[in-house]
Amino acid sequence: MSNKTHDSDVTFIKALAELLNENDLTELQVKREYGDHDALSVRVSRKQEVINHVTAPAPGPAALPSPTAPASGPVATGGASGDASATDDPASHPGAVTSPMVGTIYMQAEPGAPSFVSVGDKVAEGDTLLIVEAMKTMNHIPAPRGGTVKRILVEDGAAVEYGAPLMIIE
Template identity: 45%
Template sequence: MTVDTDLVDVLADLMEKKGLTEVEVTVGDQTLRLSKGGTAPAVTHMAAPVAAAPAPAAAPAAPAEHPGAIKSPMVGTIYLSPQPGNPAFISVGDTVTEGQTLLIVEAMKVMNPIPAPRAGKVTAILVDDAEPVEFDQPLVVLE
């Protein structure tokens, strides 16, 4: 197995920036896991189909933190509707129920629905359709 050293560097930088102790990325049937123990990340290889966390894109400007902000659980591309040309899942002013799909984050060609963690009213949508998003980036504000 060959190691993509650029990917290792990007993941190590992400770990440092976000204060993470472990990151795991799966591409096909190969998994790369970096664990931080001491001063340098350790690299471990294994073959197992596991949910993937793709390499980060450029860091976006962080909007003001809001206690009702729903944050991205992964790095990817945000989609506001199920398919191009379809109506958006939500609009500002909508009332949503717990578990209702708010948006989709595409990561490594996998569409990941982002459900509402609780019922509430959508007061802000902080991202645009087809915009790249970072892990933990605020996406929607529910009140």
């Protein structure tokens, strides 16, 4: 890689950092292709993230509109504890599909078109669940596994952050 390309990459990364701050984003991730075997992958993050969802305590309220407000009581008492944990933190559900990037959710291919999926629909691995628009690019989010859509945790047009739960597939 030439020094000129290196200087251009440094300028590009600085521009991403400015974009992150100007738009009050927490993270940007970009891959720049130069040729067949030459690429630059950049991830710029402004806030500390909780990477391990299994052992870390549930984070504070996320900037994610959801159909139900977060529960204020941290402990469920008695009965169906499996159901209570699924409603308390959807991100910890084993069937959770999370956002791979920061962006805007679109539930259908174009305005007026039917949604890609609805609650109760059966999906196969690889089926498009929704679109996340990031930096004017429409990213189709595929189903990571086959199953039934049990819950949709986002609304059309809502902003999502990296790692935010989008839906539950069982």
